[in-house]
Amino acid sequence: MTTMLEQDDPLAAEGGALPPGPLDSAxxxxxxxxxDKVRWLATWTIHHANHVRPNRDxxxxxxxxxxxxxxxxxxTALYFRVLRPQDRxxxxxxxxxxxxxxxxxxGRQSLDRxxxxxxxxxxxSYPSRTKDGDFVxxxxxxxxxxxAVTNFAALTQDYLQMKGLAADRPRGRMVALVGDAELDExxxxxxxxxxxxxxxxxxWWVIDYNRQSxxxxxxxxxFRLIGRFFRAVGWNVVxxxxxxxxxxxxxxxxxxxxxxxxxxxxxxxxxxxxxxxxAAWRRQIAADRPQDATLHALLDSLDDAAxxxxxxxxxxxxxxxxxxxxxxxxxxxxxxxICYTIKGHGLPLAGHKDNHAGLMNPQQMAAFRQAxxxxxxxxxxxxxxxxxxxGRFDAAIARAPFYDGRLRRASATPVAxxxxxxxVAFAGKGSTQEAFGRILNEIxxxxxxxxxxxxxxxxxxxxxxxxxxxxxxxxxxxRSARDDLFRARKVPSAQKWQRAPTGQHVELxxxxxxxxxxxxxxxxxxxxxxxxxxPIGTLYDPFIARGLDALNYACYQDARFxxxxxxxxxxxxxxxxxxxxxxxxxxxxxxxxxxSFEPAFADEVAAILHWGFGHLQAPDGGAIYLRLSTRPITxxxxxxxxxxxxxxINGGYWLVPPEPGADMxxxxxxxxxxxxxxxxxxxxxxxxxxxxxxxxxTDRLYNDWQHLxxxxxxxxxxxxxxxxxxxxxxxxxxxxxPLAGGARMVTxxxxxxxxxxxxxxxxxxxxxxxxxxxxxxxxxxxxxYRSYQIDEAAILAAARRFGRPGD
Numbered sequence: 001m002t003t004m005l006e007q008d009d010p011l012a013a014e015g016g017a018l019p020p021g022p023l024d025s026a027x028x029x030x031x032x033x034x035x036d037k038v039r040w041l042a043t044w045t046i047h048h049a050n051h052v053r054p055n056r057d058x059x060x061x062x063x064x065x066x067x068x069x070x071x072x073x074x075x076t077a078l079y080f081r082v083l084r085p086q087d088r089x090x091x092x093x094x095x096x097x098x099x100x101x102x103x104x105x106x107g108r109q110s111l112d113r114x115x116x117x118x119x120x121x122x123x124x125s126y127p128s129r130t131k132d133g134d135f136v137x138x139x140x141x142x143x144x145x146x147x148a149v150t151n152f153a154a155l156t157q158d159y160l161q162m163k164g165l166a167a168d169r170p171r172g173r174m175v176a177l178v179g180d181a182e183l184d185e186x187x188x189x190x191x192x193x194x195x196x197x198x199x200x201x202x203x204w205w206v207i208d209y210n211r212q213s214x215x216x217x218x219x220x221x222x223f224r225l226i227g228r229f230f231r232a233v234g235w236n237v238v239x240x241x242x243x244x245x246x247x248x249x250x251x252x253x254x255x256x257x258x259x260x261x262x263x264x265x266x267x268x269x270x271x272x273x274x275x276x277x278x279a280a281w282r283r284q285i286a287a288d289r290p291q292d293a294t295l296h297a298l299l300d301s302l303d304d305a306a307x308x309x310x311x312x313x314x315x316x317x318x319x320x321x322x323x324x325x326x327x328x329x330x331x332x333x334x335x336x337x338i339c340y341t342i343k344g345h346g347l348p349l350a351g352h353k354d355n356h357a358g359l360m361n362p363q364q365m366a367a368f369r370q371a372x373x374x375x376x377x378x379x380x381x382x383x384x385x386x387x388x389x390x391g392r393f394d395a396a397i398a399r400a401p402f403y404d405g406r407l408r409r410a411s412a413t414p415v416a417x418x419x420x421x422x423x424v425a426f427a428g429k430g431s432t433q434e435a436f437g438r439i440l441n442e443i444x445x446x447x448x449x450x451x452x453x454x455x456x457x458x459x460x461x462x463x464x465x466x467x468x469x470x471x472x473x474x475x476x477x478x479r480s481a482r483d484d485l486f487r488a489r490k491v492p493s494a495q496k497w498q499r500a501p502t503g504q505h506v507e508l509x510x511x512x513x514x515x516x517x518x519x520x521x522x523x524x525x526x527x528x529x530x531x532x533x534x535p536i537g538t539l540y541d542p543f544i545a546r547g548l549d550a551l552n553y554a555c556y557q558d559a560r561f562x563x564x565x566x567x568x569x570x571x572x573x574x575x576x577x578x579x580x581x582x583x584x585x586x587x588x589x590x591x592x593x594x595x596s597f598e599p600a601f602a603d604e605v606a607a608i609l610h611w612g613f614g615h616l617q618a619p620d621g622g623a624i625y626l627r628l629s630t631r632p633i634t635x636x637x638x639x640x641x642x643x644x645x646x647x648x649i650n651g652g653y654w655l656v657p658p659e660p661g662a663d664m665x666x667x668x669x670x671x672x673x674x675x676x677x678x679x680x681x682x683x684x685x686x687x688x689x690x691x692x693x694x695x696x697x698t699d700r701l702y703n704d705w706q707h708l709x710x711x712x713x714x715x716x717x718x719x720x721x722x723x724x725x726x727x728x729x730x731x732x733x734x735x736x737x738p739l740a741g742g743a744r745m746v747t748x749x750x751x752x753x754x755x756x757x758x759x760x761x762x763x764x765x766x767x768x769x770x771x772x773x774x775x776x777x778x779x780x781x782x783x784x785y786r787s788y789q790i791d792e793a794a795i796l797a798a799a800r801r802f803g804r805p806g807d
Contacts, residue, residue, distance in 0.1 A: 022320075022323045022324060022327050023319065023320055023323055028319060028320065029387070029388055030388060030392065030393070030396035031076060031077070031080060031081065031319050031396070032319060032387070033386055033387050033388045033393055033396075034076055034080050034105070034393070034396060034397065035072055035073055035076040035319065036372070036385075036387065037101075037105065037382065037385075037386070037393075038072050038075070038076055038098060038101045038102055038105070039069060039072045039346055040372055040374065040385070041097075041100075041101035041104060041105075041114075041380075042065075042068045042069070042072065042097035042098045042100070042101040043065050043068070043069065043097075043347065043360070043365075043368070044365075044369075044379050044380075045063070045097050045100060045101065045114050045117045045123070046062075046063030046064070046065050046068070046097055046117070046359065047065075047359070047360060047365050048114075048115060048117070048379070049061045049063055049117045049118050049119065050062070050063065050359055051359075051361075051362055051365070053115070053116075053119065061118050061119075062118070062125075062357060062359075063097060063117065063118060063125070063359070064094040064095075064096075064097070064356070064357070065097075065344070065347060065349070065355075065358070065359060065360060066212075066343045066344035066347065066349055066350070066352075066355035066356060066358060067092075067094035067095065067179065067210075067343065067356065068094065068095050068096075068097045068098045069343070069344050069345050069346055069347050069350070070208055070210040070316070070341040070342060070343045070344065070345050071092065071095045071098060071177060071208045071316075071341070072098055072345070072346070073316060073317045073318065073319055073322060073341075073345075074177065074206055074208060074316055074322060074339055074341070075091070075095065075098050075099070075102060075177065076102075076319065077319055077322040077323050077326060078175070078177075078206070078326065078402075079102050079400065079402050080102075080396070080397065080400040080402070081323060081326075081400070081401070082323070082326045082327065082401075083173075083175065083401065083402035084170075084172065084173075084401050084402060085172075085401070085402060085403075085404045085406070085408075086169060086170045086171065086172030087172040087173045087174075087175055087402070088137040088138065088150070088153060088172055088173075088174050088175065088528055089137050089138070089175045089176075089177065090127075090137065090138035090140055090146040090147060090149060090150050090174075090175070090176045090177065091127050091136075091140060091146070091177050092140060092143075092146065092177045092178055092179045092182065092208065093126040093127070093140045093141050093143060093146065093179075094126075094179060095177060095208075096123070096124065096125060096126050096127050097117065097123075099127055099135075099136075100113075100114060100117065100123045100132075101114075103135045104382075105382060105397050106135075106397065106400075106403045108133075108134065108135045109123065109135070111380055114380070115380075125141075126139070126140055126141040127139060127140050127141075127146075128141075128556070129527075129556075129557045129558060130556065130557065130558050134407050134408045134409050135408055137408065137528065138150070138153070138557065139553070139556050139557045141553075141556070142549050142552075142553055143179065143181070143182040143185055144182045144183075144184075144185025144186075144187050144188045145185075145187060145513075145517065145549065145550055145553045146176060146178075147176040147178045147182055147188060147191075147205060148187055148188055148190075148191035148192075148513070148514075148517050149517050149520055149521055149553075150174035150175065150176040150203055150205070151174070151191050151192070151195040151200055151203055151334075151517075152191070152195065152514075152517045152518045152520065152521035152522075153174045153521040153524070153528060154174040154195070154200045154201060154202050154203045154334075155195055155198050155200050155506070155518070155521065156521045156522050156524075156525050156528070156529070156533075157171060157172070157174070157202065157528075157529055158198075158200065158201065158479065159455065159477060159506070159522075159533075160525060160529055160531050160533075162477075162479070162501035162502075163501070163502065165529075165531045166529045166530055166531045169410075169529060169530060171201075171202055171332070172202065173202045173203065173204050174202060174203045174204070175203075175204045175205075175206065176203075176204070176205045176206065177206050177208065178205050178206065178207045178208065179207075179208050179210075180207055180208060180209045180210065180211060180213075180218055180222065181213035181218065183207070183222070183226060184213075187511075187513040187514075187517075187549075187550065189229065190509075190511040190513055190514050191511075191513070191514055191517060192229070192230070192233050192235075193233060193509065194508050194509050194511060194514045196233040196234055197509070198478070198479065198506070199234075199479045200334060201332040201333065201334065202332045202334075203334040203335070204329075204334075204335050204336075204337065205230075205334075205335075205336045205337070206337045206339060207226065207336065207337065207338050207339060208316065208339060208341055209223060209316065209338050209339055209340050209341060210316075210341040210342060210343035211267040211270075211271065211343075212267075212271060212343040212351075212353065212355070212356065213356070216353075217267045217268040217271065217353070218267055219267075220266055220267050223239070223338055226336070226338060227239070227336075227338065230334075230336040234333075234334065235333070235334045235335060235336050236329065236333050236334070236335040236336070237335070237336050237338065238325050238328070238329065238335060238336070238337045238338070239315075239337075239338045239340075240315035240316060240318075240321050240322060240325045240337055240338065240339045240340065241314065241315045241338075241340045242259075242313075242314065242315050242318075242321065242340075243313035243314055243315055243317060243318030243320070243321050244313070244318055244320045244321060245309065245310050245313040245318070246259075246262075246310055246311075246313045246314070247321075249298070249310050252298060253294045253297065253298065254292070254294035254295040254296070254297055254298030254299075255298065257289060257292045257294065257295035257298075258285070258295055258298060261285055261288060261289060261295075262311075264288075268353070269284070270342075270351075271342065271343070271351040271352075271353065272351060272353070273311070273351070274311070274312055274342045274350050274351030275349070275350060275351035275352045276351075277304065277308050278303070278304025278305055278306075278307045278308035279304050281304075281307050281308060281311050282299055282304065282307060285299060286299060312342055312345065312350070314340040314341055314342060315339055315340050316339030316340050316341035317341060317342070317345050322339070325337055325339075343355055343356070344358075347360065347368070348360060348364045348367075348368065349364075372385045373385035409527045410526065410527055410528065410529060410530030411526075411530060412525075412526035412527075412530050412531055412532040413532065414532060414617050415449060415450055415453045415532050415534060415613075415617065416448075416449050416450065417450060417610070417613045417614045417617075418448060418450065420610070421439060421442070421443060421606060421609065421610050422439075422442035422443055422445070422446050422448075423442070424438050424439050424442050424602075424606065426601075426602035426603060426635045426637065427635060427637055428634070428635065429632040429633060429634050429635065430602055430632055430633070430635055431628070431629055431630050431631055431632050431633070432566070432599050432600070432601075432602065432604075432605050432626075432628040432629050432670070432671075433465065433466050433566040433567060433628045433629060433630050434466060434602075434630075434632075435601075435602030435605040435606070436466055436564055436566070436605055436609070436626065436628055437465075437466025437467065437468070437469055437470070438466075438469070438602075439605065439606055439609060440454075440456075440466075440467070440469065440470045440536070441469030441470055441472075441473060443470075444469065444470045444472075444473030444474050445473055450534065450613060451474075452504075453532060453533055453534045454470075454474075454504060454533075454534045454535075454536060455477075455504050455505070455506065455522055455533050455534070455535050455536070456470055456471070456474075456504065456505045456506070456535075456536045456537070456538070457505065457506040457507070457508060457515060457518050457519065457522070457535065457536075457537045457538075458505075458507065458508065458515070458537060458538045458539065459508045459509060459510050459511055459512055459514065459515045459539055460507070460508065460509055460510045461538060461539060461540060462505065462507060462538070463495065464540075465538035465539070465540070465564065465566055466538075466566075467505070467538055468494065468495055470504075470505065471495070471496075471497065471505045472494075472495065472496045474503065474504035474505060475496075475497075475498050475499070475500055475502060475503035475504065475505065476497055476498065476499040476500070476503040476505050476506075476507055477499070477500075477501070477502075477503035477504060477505060477506050478499035478500060478501065478503060479501065480499075480500075480501070481498075481499065481500040481501070482498070482499040482500070483498055484496060484497045484498050506518060506522075511547075512539055512543050512544070512546040512547030512550070513546075513547045513549070513550040514550075515537050515539055515547055515550075516537070516547045516550035516551045516553070516554050516563075517550050517553070517554070518535075518537070519535050519537045519554055519559065519561040519563065519623075520550070520553065520554035520557055520559040520561075521559075522535035522559075522561060523535050523554065523559030523560040523561040523616075523623065524557060524559050524560075526560075532617065534562075534613060534616065535560075535561040535562070536561070536562045536563075536564060537561060537562070537563050537564070538563075538564045538565075538566065539563070539564075539565055540565070540566070540567065540579060540581075541565035541566060541567060541568035541569070541581040541584050541627055541628075542568075542578070542579055542580060542581035542584070544563075544565055544581070544584050544587060545581075545583070545584070545587070548587065551563070551591065551594070552591065554623065555591055555592060555593030555594050555622070555623055556592075556593065558593060558622070559623060560616035560617065560621065560622065560623055561616065561623050561624075562609075562612055562616065562623070562624045562625075562626065563594075563623065563624070563625050563626070564626045564628060565581075565584065565625065565626065565627050565628065566626075566627070566628035566629065566630065567579075567628070567629055567630040567631075568581050568584065568598075568627045568628065568629055568670070568671075568750065568751070569581055569582075569629065569670070569671060569749075569750030569751055569772065570750060570772055570776040570781075570784045570785075570788060571629050571630070571631040571671045571750050571781055572629075572630060573778070573779055573780050573781045573783075573784050574778055574779070574780065575778070576776065576777055576778040577775040577776040577777050577778075580772075580775075580776035581627075581751065582751060582752055582772050582773065582774075582775070582776075583751070583752050584627060584751060585598065585627065585669075585698060585749060585751040585752060585755035586751075586752055586754060586755050588625050588627060588698070588699050589698050589699045589702055589703070589755060591625075593622045593623055594622060594623045594624070594625050594699075595615070595622055595623070595624050595625070595697070595699055595700060596624075596625040596626075596627065596697060596698070596699040597624070597625070597626050597627070597696055597697045597699070597700075598626075598627040598628075598669050598670040598695070598696065598697070598698070598749070598751075599626070599628070599648070599670065599696050600633065600668070600669070600670050600671070600672075600673040600694055600696070601633070601635055601636055601673070602635055603635075603636070603639065603640045604648050604696055605626070605628070606640070607640060607644075607645040607648045607649065608624075608626065608648065608649065608696070609626075610645075611645075611649045612624040627670065627751075629670055629671040629750070631671040631781065633671065633673060633674050634674070647731075648696045649696075649697075649700070650697075650700055650701075650704070650731040651695065651696055651697040651698070651699070651700035651701035651704070651731055651732065652693055652694060652695040652696055652697070652701055652731070652732070652735055653693075653694055653696070653735075654691050654692065654693055654694075654735065655673075655677075655692045655693070655694045656680065656690075656691055656692040657691055657738070658689060658690060658691025658738045658739055659688075659689030659691075659738070660738050661689070661738070661739075661740045662687070662689040662690050662691055662738060662739055662740060662743060663687060663689075663690070663739075663740050663742065663743045663744065664683065664686075664687035664690040664691075664743060664744055664745075664746075664799060665690060665691040665692070665693055665736075665739060665743065665744075665745045665746075666679060666680050666683070666690070666691075666692050666693070666745070666746050666748070666795060666799065667693040667695060667745055667746065667747040667748070667756060667759060668692070668693070668694060668695070668747070668748050668749065669694070669695040669696070669698065669748075669749040669750075669751075669755075669756065670749060670750055670751075671750050672748045672749055672750055672790060673694065675748065675785065675790065675791055675792045675795060676692060676748055676795060677692065678792045679746075679792045679795035679796045679799070680692045682792075682796060683796060683799055686799075686800070687799070691738070691739070693735065695749075695756065698755050698756060700731070701730075701731060701732040701735075701759075702732075702758060704730045704731055704732065705730040705731075705732050705733065705762060707730075708728065708729075708730050730762075732759070732762050733762055733763065736759070736762055736763050736765065737763070739763070739765060741763070741764065741765075742765075742766075743765050743766075744765065744766045744767070744768070744799070745759060745760065745765050745766070745767045745768070746767075746768045746770065746795055746798045746799045747759060747767055747768070747769045747770065747771075748769075748770040748771065748790050748794075748795055749770075749771050749790075750771070750772060750790065751771055751772060752771050752772065752773055753769035753770055753771030753772075753773060754769070754771075754773075755771065756769055756771070757769035768798040768799070768801065770789060770790050770794055770795065770798060771790060772788050772790065774788075776788070
């Protein structure tokens with residue numbers, strides 16, 4: 001056999017008895033009964049969804065019985081003994097049925113939703129804040145992200161408490177229940193490194209180390225690499241490998257030989273033997289250690305069932321070992337628990353290499369039900385098959401420190417948004433990125449309550465995204481104060497980067513996943529910690545794609561934040577294709593929970609930010625995405641009024657309104673306004689009465705229109721209050737109403753042309769969409785706009801190619 005070195009944790013090295021356990025016999029019996037009930041309910045919930053509930057479309061439902069079973073003891077020890085109400089938990093995706101079973105016992109999950117698991121309106125496949133309700137602290141699903149977000153939640157908790165916010169709330173632990181295969185995700189290590197810099201506290205990662213993934217076995221040496229990495233970033237590492245039954249067996253004659261065999265056994269062999277059972281264990285151990293007479297005698301003293309019970313009594317399945325490990329950590333140092341388990345523990349498919357997506361068949365489930373002493377028809381009964389008195393069972397659940405009967409979500413006082421933001425004069429030429437930086441700088445100078453609740457963050461592009469002024473006003477956040485050494489030595493610099501607990505900018509390394517996970521945690525502060533923050537994150541627009549999974553994750557949780565992505569498009573001309581974004585306008589349109597804008601002028605930026613500060617706090621609000629540019633364009637001065645601001649927010653306005661029945665319109669977004677305006681002026685001789693439309697949000701225009709279109713398909717009374725009046729028009733419909741039925745439009749933006757091409761479908765107008773749909777290259781904007789056909793000449797050519805209606 002492949003030899004594995006001895007574990008380096010104390011229990012493994014010493015091989016002696018566990019210390020006197022924190023559980024007395026009565027407590028152990030109660031927890032064991034709860035564990036058994038949780039395992040049953042989780043397993044039955046999946047079985048019911050796959051084999052009992054009618055399957056109308058013939059598609060497999062699924063549900064991960066084996067992945068759930070491996071973590072049942074861990075979650076039982078945590079939820080019913082260790083966790084407190086202030087703790088927040090991210091449950092590994094495939095343990096969703098276990099979470100639902102636990103919350104069913106707590107009374108926070110309904111039987112109807114359990115019966116509808118993975119069905120419409122039922123308990124979700126993976127834990128979801130937005131669809132499962134109050135008891136889910138963090139959504140999980142895309143593996144690795146649910147673990148990493150706990151680090152940033154801990155950072156958010158530190159940020160609040162160091163500023164005297166949430167001072168009346170006890171600090172909680174941010175706990176991640178992690179599948180070992182999740183540790184293959186690179187974002188995990190990015191998060192560990194970045195949050196190490198901030199010296200985070202009160203984080204636990206509990207790794208379900210069952211050593212099986214979807215397609216294969218986990219490498220034997222992974223546990224060593226895990227431990228070394230966590231220790232390298234300052235974490236305490238606790239390995240929970242052996243259960244009490246194993247440790248007591250090791251103390252018997254021959255026990256040390258058995259322990260050495262276990263430590264040397266490859267993962268795939270251990271799993272195979274766990275599936276095969278006691279006789280297979282006996283044959284393999286005897287064959288591998290033929291000369292160890294005392295070990296053979298030990299094996300002979302155990303029948304097959306007893307031997308199997310010993311060999312599968314790993315630490316992650318032993319309530320005593322788990323309680324000892326968890327309750328042995330009494331400080332706030334980040335801690336990683338590596339809990340050895342067997343995938344599918346306690347089920348007929350335990351250890352089998354195909355068990356990840358495997359399901360118990362009806363015959364296996366019937367035998368399992370009988371073994372649990374549960375009568376047919378009593379499968380959902382919380383007291384069926386209990387090994388202890390039902391009253392004692394209920395009392396043990398009621399005593400769980402985690403369950404105090406109150407809602408898990410905190411409530412936060414809204415942050416007041418002033419009627420107007422601090423005045424910033426925009427004259428001459430300027431870019432939208434510059435406007436953003438100046439507006440935030442002025443807010444930073446103010447004494448507004450809003451300013452105190454803004455927290456900014458950026459992945460090492462703070463200065464190049466115009467956040468430098470804000471940081472000069474409000475400082476960098478850090479656990480301890482640290483002067484800017486350059487300023488202290490009187491070295492000239494535009495930046496005053498002093499770090500202190502009072503600072504309001506969280507600087508990150510170059511990792512966009514971390515940016516969005518940080519925004520996710522900051523943007524949930526009101527729910528998690530009872531204090532509202534206004535998070536603003538900046539990054540380069542093309543690198544949204546690099547953090548897109550984490551952005552989607554943040555939006556799925558309904559986290560509230562503003563992401564400012566700049567510079568964008570090929571307008572960042574000399575930087576070349578690697579720094580020029582193309583598809584991001586469509587990402588903004590397509591991402592649920594995120595409202596995207598691409599302003600052209602500085603006053604539009606001010607109006608959008610002002611609206612955004614309220615929108616991210618509204619019950620039906622969400623996150624905001626600003627796609628900005630470094631291209632200076634001539635500003636339109638002193639024109640913003642409430643009506644225009646409303647149109648900017650709704651997605652667009654006529655810079656030059658068309659005359660009724662006009663046959664031509666130019667539609668432009670963002671940095672392309674100068675070209676559109678120049679082309680429009682030259683086009684008027686051929687198309688008098690034409691209009692020039694500025695689109696500030698393709699997202700708002702499109703989704704408002706589609707919202708109404710879907711409602712119009714409903715022949716019933718309508719299920720959305722705002723569309724029961726079928727005569728209401730979408731903003732884009734109102735905007736295009738003056739155009740003649742046969743009018744033509746030329747659309748142009750510094751991004752993929754499809755982002756505006758859909759406008760022709762609104763009222764049946766012909767559209768010539770201009771934009772960028774190939775990788776960019778280096779050059780100045782004049783050459784690039786000409787090459788990619790978004791310059792003035794291309795706009796004119798597209799308009800003139802149409803000719804006049806009827807020609």
